[in-house]
Amino acid sequence: MTRKRYTQAINEALHEEMARDPKTILFGEDVALAVFGDTRGLLAAFGPERVRNTPICEATIAGMAVGAAAAGYRVIVHMLFSNFIYTGFDAIANQMAKLRLMTGGQIDLPITVLAVYGGGASQAAQHSDSNHPVLMNLGGVDVLVPATPADAKGMLKTAIRNNRPSFFLQASGLGAINGDVPDGEHLQPLGRAAVVREGRHVSLISVGSMIRATQNAAKQLEKNGIDAEILDVRSLIPLDEDAIVASVVRTGRAVVVDEARDSCSAASQIAAVIADKGFSALRAPVKRVTVDNMSMPYAPNAEAAVFPNADDIVRAASSICQPESVQA
Amino acid sequence: MASRTTHDQQAEPWAASQLAMLERMLLIRHAETRLARTAKETGLPGGVHLSIGQEASAVGICSQLETDDWMTSTHRGHGHFLAKGGDVDTMFAEIWGKRTGICRGMGGSMHVADFSKGIIGANGIVGGGLAIATGAALAAQLDRRGRAAVCFFGDGAANQGVFMESMNVSSIWKLPTIFVCENNGLSEFTVSSTVTAGKLADRARAFGMPVEVVDGNDVRAVASVARAAVERCRRGEGPSYIEAVTYRIHGHLEAEDLILAGGSYRTPEEIDIWRKADRDPISRFRDLLAAEGLCDPETFAAMDDAALEQVEAAVAFAEGSEAADPDLARQLMFVGGEG
Numbered sequence: 001m002t003r004k005r006y007t008q009a010i011n012e013a014l015h016e017e018m019a020r021d022p023k024t025i026l027f028g029e030d031v032a033l034a035v036f037g038d039t040r041g042l043l044a045a046f047g048p049e050r051v052r053n054t055p056i057c058e059a060t061i062a063g064m065a066v067g068a069a070a071a072g073y074r075v076i077v078h079m080l081f082s083n084f085i086y087t088g089f090d091a092i093a094n095q096m097a098k099l100r101l102m103t104g105g106q107i108d109l110p111i112t113v114l115a116v117y118g119g120g121a122s123q124a125a126q127h128s129d130s131n132h133p134v135l136m137n138l139g140g141v142d143v144l145v146p147a148t149p150a151d152a153k154g155m156l157k158t159a160i161r162n163n164r165p166s167f168f169l170q171a172s173g174l175g176a177i178n179g180d181v182p183d184g185e186h187l188q189p190l191g192r193a194a195v196v197r198e199g200r201h202v203s204l205i206s207v208g209s210m211i212r213a214t215q216n217a218a219k220q221l222e223k224n225g226i227d228a229e230i231l232d233v234r235s236l237i238p239l240d241e242d243a244i245v246a247s248v249v250r251t252g253r254a255v256v257v258d259e260a261r262d263s264c265s266a267a268s269q270i271a272a273v274i275a276d277k278g279f280s281a282l283r284a285p286v287k288r289v290t291v292d293n294m295s296m297p298y299a300p301n302a303e304a305a306v307f308p309n310a311d312d313i314v315r316a317a318s319s320i321c322q323p324e325s326v327q328a
Numbered sequence: 329m330a331s332r333t334t335h336d337q338q339a340e341p342w343a344a345s346q347l348a349m350l351e352r353m354l355l356i357r358h359a360e361t362r363l364a365r366t367a368k369e370t371g372l373p374g375g376v377h378l379s380i381g382q383e384a385s386a387v388g389i390c391s392q393l394e395t396d397d398w399m400t401s402t403h404r405g406h407g408h409f410l411a412k413g414g415d416v417d418t419m420f421a422e423i424w425g426k427r428t429g430i431c432r433g434m435g436g437s438m439h440v441a442d443f444s445k446g447i448i449g450a451n452g453i454v455g456g457g458l459a460i461a462t463g464a465a466l467a468a469q470l471d472r473r474g475r476a477a478v479c480f481f482g483d484g485a486a487n488q489g490v491f492m493e494s495m496n497v498s499s500i501w502k503l504p505t506i507f508v509c510e511n512n513g514l515s516e517f518t519v520s521s522t523v524t525a526g527k528l529a530d531r532a533r534a535f536g537m538p539v540e541v542v543d544g545n546d547v548r549a550v551a552s553v554a555r556a557a558v559e560r561c562r563r564g565e566g567p568s569y570i571e572a573v574t575y576r577i578h579g580h581l582e583a584e585d586l587i588l589a590g591g592s593y594r595t596p597e598e599i600d601i602w603r604k605a606d607r608d609p610i611s612r613f614r615d616l617l618a619a620e621g622l623c624d625p626e627t628f629a630a631m632d633d634a635a636l637e638q639v640e641a642a643v644a645f646a647e648g649s650e651a652a653d654p655d656l657a658r659q660l661m662f663v664g665g666e667g
Binding site for chain 1: 398400429430431432433434435439441442443448449451452453456458459460461462463464465466467468470471477489490493494496497500501656657659660661662665666667
């Protein structure tokens with residue numbers, strides 16, 4: 001174990017996987033200098049054939065990922081900000097997600113798409129989307145939202161190594177967080193949520209970037225006599241429905257915390273799973289803490305007013321944890 | 329190019345290659361004529377977009393390719409599929425929605441693909457193959473085995489932004505991409521000249537790659553420019569642009585009359601001009617080969633009959649096959665697992 005930043009953990013996974021398989025290639029805008037630090041050093045280590053700066057052309061970047069993967073390569077492609085996924089979306093939604101089905105299973109597509117998502121840094125509306133719900137709805141791609149440096153490394157290595165298209169979404173607010181990361185080979189199985197904190201009264205189900213706000217909320221709730229469990233979903237496709245339902249069975253209450261816009265958010269899907277499979281365990285309505293159906297404003301105070309925070313989570317949890325029922 | 333030759337196997341290689349091209353064009357013509365008939369008489373599960381009149385571009389280009397060269401196609405892709413060596417039996421079974429189909433009935437007419445023949449697939453999105461072919465060309469460059477990646481697209485697709493993007497990337501990285509614009513003058517139901525500025529070939533010239541504009545109904549002319557482009561790819565010298573000027577005889581899709589409800593974007597007279605023997609790519613080539621003494625009327629008739637027979641056998645194969653497995657789609661999606 002070594003203490004590393006989230007971004008360093010990603011960088012380490014990229015170095016290890018590129019070294020492991022010479023048919024692994026990486027391309028995208030500005031990957032040579034590494035805008036986010038995650039691809040730093042790869043060009044020097046693996047050369048300009050396998051690590052390529054592309055022009056600014058997301059439609060072609062995403063389409064090339066499909067073509068190169070179909071032609072036998074293991075492709076890592078960097079889309080920079082998750083908003084830029086929209087400009088490459090034909091190749092993602094119409095090609096990448098569908099090609100295996102449309103060809104009757106003739107090919108696999110080992111593609112890992114990296115993108116940084118989420119707000120909180122005054123990047124304004126076009127650099128702050130949390131668009132994992134859009135990707136979840138494609139039906140043909142994995143959607144990964146690791147919240148710790150260890151998971152970032154372990155899940156990225158697993159995603160690169162498997163033969164499916166995966167979206168590895170890095171929370172912009174988590175890039176600088178530190179954590180213990182296993183050295184060398186560390187493959188985190190996908191589709192397994194993690195119980196980050198055990199509790200009796202309410203399940204706080206956190207999606208990706210929301211982990212810190214959720215942890216802060218749990219501390220505040222504890223002062224109020226509410227013992228919150230925290231479940232970090234870690235991946236959305238595949239989704240660990242069993243762990244979600246098991247947590248709700250333990251606590252009887254759920255608050256789902258997600259930085260996506262509320263309509264058809266990951267929180268909506270998780271709430272639906274709980275309603276469907278954990279209904280009998282529920283002692284209160286399922287609450288969602290999300291972003292209203294609006295774009296992220298620029299001004300720090302205006303953005304803070306929209307961005308889900310610990311107080312929002314405390315309020316939502318408190319509203320379903322009446323003192324008498326918590327004591328019961 | 330795969331073919332079932334009916335001509336004298338002892339003929340010199342060049343003559344054999346010419347007859348093989350004629351043969352393959354006939355197969356495409358008869359296959360699509362049969363699809364048109366079936367669509368009209370009994371219906372097919374989905375729409376079909378036919379390339380009748382454009383066979384020379386598909387066959388001329390693919391005559392210069394090896395099986396392991398890559399190729400992406402369009403929504404009008406049956407001709408490209410057959411020209412690249414695809415099998416008519418499994419293509420028909422696919423269009424009929426059968427489990428013996430090349431894509432096991434999961435893709436249909438707009439998605440025929442055969443990776444064992446380098447056919448990455450037809451595409452339902454206009455311009456959808458441009459970036460995919462560019463990616464395959466990147467793979468080919470990394471492989472260092474001299475493969476090329478051909479991208480067929482139409483003049484309609486040339487108005488998609490990804491056309492410029494993929495030419496730019498191919499050019500700066502010297503990728504072995506061959507951009508083949510089949511310019512039939514029509515963007516679905518719209519006359520292209522009403523929605524297109526300048527000359528398409530000028531767009532390719534702007535990226536510094538060799539440009540050839542050829543009579544797309546002259547299969548020999550198409551094959552000739554394709555040869556130069558393929559050789560350039562094999563030498564690692566980068567992409568080329570070929571514009572094959574042609575014409576689509578049938579509608580955008582077979583249900584066109586129904587969809588347009590009396591509306592039209594061209595006149596019957598215009599279509600008739602392109603049906604004439606001196607314009608039609610097959611009769612033109614037949615007459616040329618006859619004049620050169622390479623294909624007498626008996627040889628042609630035998631070839632024509634053989635193609636028809638092959639198509640009818642494909643219909644029987646498709647009709648006699650079991651319907652697609654309804655559970656297969658679920659299994660084929662990229663389903664998340666732990667690893």
